[in-house]
Amino acid sequence: xxxxxxxxxxxxxxxxxxxxxxxxxxxxxxxxxxxxxxxxxxxxxxxxxxxxxxxxxxxxxxxxxxxxxxxxxxxxxxxxxxxxxxxxxxxxxxxxxxxxxxxxxxxxxxxxxxxxxxxxxxxxxxxxxxxxxxxxxxxxxxxxxxxxxxxxxxxxxxxxxxxxxxxxxxxxxxxxxxxxxxxxxxxxxxxxxxxxxxxxxxxxxxxxxxxxxxxxxxxxxxxxxxxxxxxxxxxxxxxxxxxxxxxxxxxxxxxxxxxxxxxxxxxxxxxxxxxxxxxxxxxxxxxxxxxxxxxxxxxxxxxxxxxxxxxxxxxxxxxxxxxxxxxxxxxxxxxxxxxxxxxxxxxxxxxxxxxxxxxxxxxxxxxxxxxxxxxxxxxxxxxxxxxxxxxxxxxxxxxxxxxxxxxxxxxxxxxxxxxxxxxxxxxxxxxxxxxxxxxxxxxxxxxxxxxxxxxxxxxxxxxxxxxxxxxxxxxxxxxxxxxxxxxxxxxxxxxxxxxxxxxxxxxxxxxxxxxxxxxxxxxxxxxxxxxxxxxxxxxxxxxxxxxxxxxxxxxxxxxxxxxxxxxxxxxxxxxxxxxxxxxxxxxxxxxxxxxxxxxxxxxxxxxxxxxxxxxxxxxxxxxxxxxxxxxxxxxxxxxxxxxxxxxxxxxxxxxxxxxxxxxxxxxxxxxxxxxxxxxxxxxxxxxxxxxxxxxxxxxxxxxxxxxxxxxxxxxxxxxxxxxxxxxxxxxxxxxxxxxxxxxxxxxxxxxxxxxxxxxxxxxxxxxxxxxxxxxxxxxxx
Numbered sequence: 001x002x003x004x005x006x007x008x009x010x011x012x013x014x015x016x017x018x019x020x021x022x023x024x025x026x027x028x029x030x031x032x033x034x035x036x037x038x039x040x041x042x043x044x045x046x047x048x049x050x051x052x053x054x055x056x057x058x059x060x061x062x063x064x065x066x067x068x069x070x071x072x073x074x075x076x077x078x079x080x081x082x083x084x085x086x087x088x089x090x091x092x093x094x095x096x097x098x099x100x101x102x103x104x105x106x107x108x109x110x111x112x113x114x115x116x117x118x119x120x121x122x123x124x125x126x127x128x129x130x131x132x133x134x135x136x137x138x139x140x141x142x143x144x145x146x147x148x149x150x151x152x153x154x155x156x157x158x159x160x161x162x163x164x165x166x167x168x169x170x171x172x173x174x175x176x177x178x179x180x181x182x183x184x185x186x187x188x189x190x191x192x193x194x195x196x197x198x199x200x201x202x203x204x205x206x207x208x209x210x211x212x213x214x215x216x217x218x219x220x221x222x223x224x225x226x227x228x229x230x231x232x233x234x235x236x237x238x239x240x241x242x243x244x245x246x247x248x249x250x251x252x253x254x255x256x257x258x259x260x261x262x263x264x265x266x267x268x269x270x271x272x273x274x275x276x277x278x279x280x281x282x283x284x285x286x287x288x289x290x291x292x293x294x295x296x297x298x299x300x301x302x303x304x305x306x307x308x309x310x311x312x313x314x315x316x317x318x319x320x321x322x323x324x325x326x327x328x329x330x331x332x333x334x335x336x337x338x339x340x341x342x343x344x345x346x347x348x349x350x351x352x353x354x355x356x357x358x359x360x361x362x363x364x365x366x367x368x369x370x371x372x373x374x375x376x377x378x379x380x381x382x383x384x385x386x387x388x389x390x391x392x393x394x395x396x397x398x399x400x401x402x403x404x405x406x407x408x409x410x411x412x413x414x415x416x417x418x419x420x421x422x423x424x425x426x427x428x429x430x431x432x433x434x435x436x437x438x439x440x441x442x443x444x445x446x447x448x449x450x451x452x453x454x455x456x457x458x459x460x461x462x463x464x465x466x467x468x469x470x471x472x473x474x475x476x477x478x479x480x481x482x483x484x485x486x487x488x489x490x491x492x493x494x495x496x497x498x499x500x501x502x503x504x505x506x507x508x509x510x511x512x513x514x515x516x517x518x519x520x521x522x523x524x525x526x527x528x529x530x531x532x533x534x535x536x537x538x539x540x541x542x543x544x545x546x547x548x549x550x551x552x553x554x555x556x557x558x559x560x561x562x563x564x565x566x567x568x569x570x571x572x573x574x575x576x577x578x579x580x581x582x583x584x585x586x587x588x589x590x591x592x593x594x595x596x597x598x599x600x601x602x603x604x605x606x607x608x609x610x611x612x613x614x615x616x617x618x619x620x621x622x623x624x625x626x627x628x629x630x631x632x633x634x635x636x637x638x639x640x641x642x643x644x645x646x647x648x649x650x651x652x653x654x655x656x657x658x659x660x661x662x663x664x665x666x667x668x669x670x671x672x673x674x675x676x677x678x679x680x681x682x683x684x685x686x687x688x689x690x691x692x693x694x695x696x697x698x699x700x701x702x703x704x705x706x707x708x709x710x711x712x713x714x715x716x717x718x719x720x721x722x723x724x725x726x727x728x729x730x731x732x733x734x735x736x737x738x739x740x741x742x743x744x745x746x747x748x749x750x751x752x753x754x755x756x757x758x759x760x761x762x763x764x765x766x767x768x769x770x771x772x773x774x775x776x777x778x779x780x781x
Contacts, residue, residue, distance in 0.1 A: 002323055006316055013372050020369050024259050027266025034269040041172060042276065042347040043603070043663070050602035053470055054594040058172075061468070061546050061556055061594060065170045065183075066104075067210030069094060069194060070456050072163035074203060079144050079161065081135025084108070086204065091166045093193045099181040104169035104546075106156060108147070115150035116516055116540060125540055128152070151512065154461035154502065163459060170212060187216020207452035211596070214440050217449045221730040228729060229284065232722040236291055239721060243714040245386045249298050252373045256365040257290030263365075264358035279351040281734055286358030288722065288741075289333055292715050293366045296682050297322055299711025301374050306387045315375035319367075325685035326367050328629045329678040334359045335621035339614045340667045344606055348663060394710060401709070401753065402702035407765070410758035417645055417755050424648030430655040433611075434566025434604040434662055442664065442733045457562065461502040465561045467569075467597035469494075469576055470554060471505075472589045478506055478552040479535045482585035484527045487555055489581045490590065494559050497575040499568040505557040506547040510537040557590075561597055566660055569601050607666055614666070618673045619644065626681070630688065634763045639680035641759055642751030646744060647673055653743055657736075664733040668740050676748030679712045683752050687760070697764065701757045709753065716749030 009016060044051050071087050078084070091107040094100060106113055109129050116125045128146040133139055147157055157164050174181050190213060195206045233254070241250040261283045268275070300322050304314035337355040340348055377383075403409050435441045443449050471490070477483040488507035495503050511525045514537040518524035528534045541547055548555050561568055576592055592598060619640065626636040650669055651661075659665060686708045690700035723745070726738025 002320055005323075006320055009319070009368060009372060010312070010316055010375065013375065016369065016372050020259065020365070024262055027263045030266035030269045031262060032269075034265055035274055042350070043345065044599060045344045045602050045606040046346070047344050048602040048606055050592045050598050050605075053591045054598060054602075057470055057554065057556075057594060060549050060554070065211035065596070067094070067168050067170065067186075067190070067208065067212055068456060069166040069168075069190070070158075070163050070207040070452075070460070071166075071198075072158070072205045072207065072455065072459070074205060077161040078157065078164050079140050081140065082203070084129070084133075084135065084140075084143065086198075087164055087166070090194055090206075094166050094168050094190075097168075097186060097189050097193070098176055099170050099174050099186055101169045101171050105166070106168070107166040108143070108156060108164055112542070112545065113150065113152065113156065115146045116513060117149050155504075158459040159461070160459065165456075165460065170210075183212040183215040184219045186212040187219070191216070205455075207455045209449065209453050209456060213449060214442070217447065218442055218731060221443070221734075224730060228726060228734075229287075231725050232284065232287070235725070236718055236722045239714065239718040240291070240295065243295065243710070243718070244298055244302070245390065246377075246383055248377055249302070249374070249383075253291060253294030253298055253366075253370060256294055256370045256373070257287050257362075259369070260290045260358060260361035260365045261287050263361035264354065267357045267361075268354050273350060273354065275354075276347050276350065279347065279354060281737060282351055282355050282358065284723070285355065285741075286362065288719050289330075289359065290362045290366060291722075292678060292719060293326055293330065293362060294370055295711050295715040295718070296326065296678075296708070297366060297370050298374070299708060301371070302387055303707045305384050306391065308384075311377035312375040315371040315377075318374075319371040321689075322682075323367060324629065325681050327363065328625050329681045330359055330363050330367075332622050332625055332677045332681070333362075335625070336618050336673055339618045339621075342614050342617065343610045343663075343666065345603065345663060348667060351667060390710075391706060394706070398702055398705040398709060401705055402698055402757075404754050405698045405701040405757040405761050407761060410761035413754055413758035414762060417642075417758075420649060421645055424645065424652045426652075427655050428648050428651030431651050432566045432655075432660045433608045434569060434600065434660050435564055441660070441662070442731060444730065444732045444735075447730070447732075457501075461560060465564045465597050466595040467559045467561060467572060467576075467593050467601065468595040469557045469559065469593055470591040471557055472554055472591060473552075473587050475551045475553045477587065478510070478538045478548055478555060479531050480585075480587065481527060481529045481531070481534060483555075483587050484510065484534065486581045486585045486588045487557065488527055490579050491557055493579050494557070494572075494575060497572055499562050499565075499571055501560045501562050503557065503559050504547070506538065506541065506555050509541060509547065510534065513537045513540060556594070558595065559597075564597055564600050566604060569597055569604060572597070573601050603663060607662055611661060611666060611669075615647070615669075615673070622673065622677050629681075630684065634760070635684055635688065637763060638756050638759045639677060639684055642680060642755040643673055643676050643748065645755070646676055646747045646751055649747060650740060650744055653740070657739065659736050659740070665736060665740070668737050676744055676751075679716070679749055679752035680756055682708055683712060683756060684760075687757075697757070697761055701760075705753075712749055712752060716745045720745045 044054070046052075046055070069090055071083070071090055073083060078087070087107065088109045091105070091109050094107075095102055095105050103112075111127055113128050114125055115128055126146070128150050129143055133143070147153065153159060153161075155165075156167070170181060170183075170186065172181060173179065190208050195208060198204050198206050237250060237254060240253065241247070244250050264283060264286055265275075297318055300318035301311075301314045304317045305311070309317060334356055337352050337359060340352045343349070404413055440447075440449055440453065469490070471487050473483045473487075474480065484507045487505060488511075491503050491505045491507060494500055507527060511527060514528055514533070515521060515525040517533075517536065528537060538548070538552070543550055546556060546558075559572060561572060573592065576590065579590065593601060622643070623636055623640055626639050627633070630636065647669065653659075654661065654665065661669070683704060687700055687704045690703050691697065693700075695703065720742045723738045723741045726741075727735045729735050729738070
């Protein structure tokens, strides 16, 4: 079948090249419509119980994708006419940004921010800043008084009165068009309408945080990814040229890898997908995988030219030799991508589909187009002399390296691997699930967004980090003493949890109002037992505050956290689950959770649940592919065991560098397995063919290194050098990915070069001993 495919392919070379050229032009045209798009919903594990709660109550209490704009004064406080005028302007700008839920905009000037006051005639309520506000001394003093009476210090006003917040929630869809809200456009408008006009004002600082702003900053960083792609392409080109010693043999594999990327992007665009800022690095991975496999094909063609064949025959023989191992290796890569479909998060699943499309493109370009193009290389007499010279230069190196296939060096190598295995288990078990930094982990700690987040956290008791527990109860539950007491007890329970900045819920507000009805006496700051008195206390709380729904059957409890570190989230979620009131009413059900921290908690639990099934699935698929391909348990163990060791050491590296296992890193770990197996497959495939010719293992391995080893080593170094520059990216998750990929590329290469032959040496000896004993027993019998 392979021979027939070879004949068909090389007899119609011109048609093959024309087909790929036309298809690539079409895909390039299709890719022009591709754009970066972000969606909050795509980041949610939609089947998780926390997210089910979030989706159920999103329309009543808003989504988790809110924005905060803090206007801070550099000197003085907020109680000046100029400051309040500027704050009103910012509030108006936020209010009219398309996609903002205007009923959920809160600021000192919004009518849903009110105060209550006890007077001789009872209780008086009003807007913190009245509609007839004038910036006179009396008006400013009235605002100061109203702020204190409203109890919004720490929430909408800084604790030291150095700034105030405009808070808003975003809709999922643009109300003007009905289409999905463009968060990146929202971030752009926040910058242009709010931050930029005040950039040169020496009196104020503006700080903006929220999901839309995160996506905007990531998208800005993603635009600079093109520069890193150019640097990677340049480094890859130079290193491939140093290896191949030919301009033609350098350009052809790079062109084929780029064609695979173009096909990927064009197909994604035709399917109607966009590129999420978090998946913008997938084309990089496809290019890296394409170069990896292309260099193996070039290495095989070089070997055939070295043995005296012309370019066409060399390409034919290389195609014949690498079609099966190359196909198996690429299927292993695909397995790594498809495995992450197990993570029930739409963005990750889109990434898996996008990457799988790219690998499909590589299968066509590298296994079919590449050998056809290499067959057009023409005269190879001069090139054969270069290959011969390179072979003589590396001869001594390969002789020394091949000693690892001898028993004693092999035993030492296996002992070293065992030590690294213990180290991997020890350090790798310390990998945390979720974020380990206080700010947004996708951006560097010194980024503008994380600076804004720190300023708001330092000056206010709230931020965007909030976990809202939904207390479901009976209709008119807010007038039931037992219901309100149980929620109040829960509120106090959560205030004592480390990592909780503040807690906001209806019972605390009802107690304050009840005290107000009794001359402000602190003795009356309690939940009233009388139903009518309790109804009087909550009557002045509108549903627009988000503290209750229309019939008071749902009472949210908002827990504002100091950060969203994995340890903080886990501790707070555990505290919610551990709450047991002294007197249970059996009328209240506490459900986790809404708010961005609730979504993060769900995501962390999904990642934690998916990590081991994903790794098991990938390894099982790799083992199955190796068994089918080589029909040998020894061959499978030689290929898979170094891969497992590198996976463990990758976990150890993540623990050492403080990189958590989360949505952006778990796919890298899974993909590293699929990509790393390529080296072992190519080396063992060549080694097995030489052993079948009767060569001893050390001699066969030395010949394998001369033919395939240089390709494996140069591929790993090329890919590592290409991605290591990512550490300078403005996106921290790209920098983390660069570190992890560099580590995996190099260690998988070292495992294939040194550990694979060592395992082959002893596994073959052990299997041979077992066969000898079996034969002896058979003869004795």
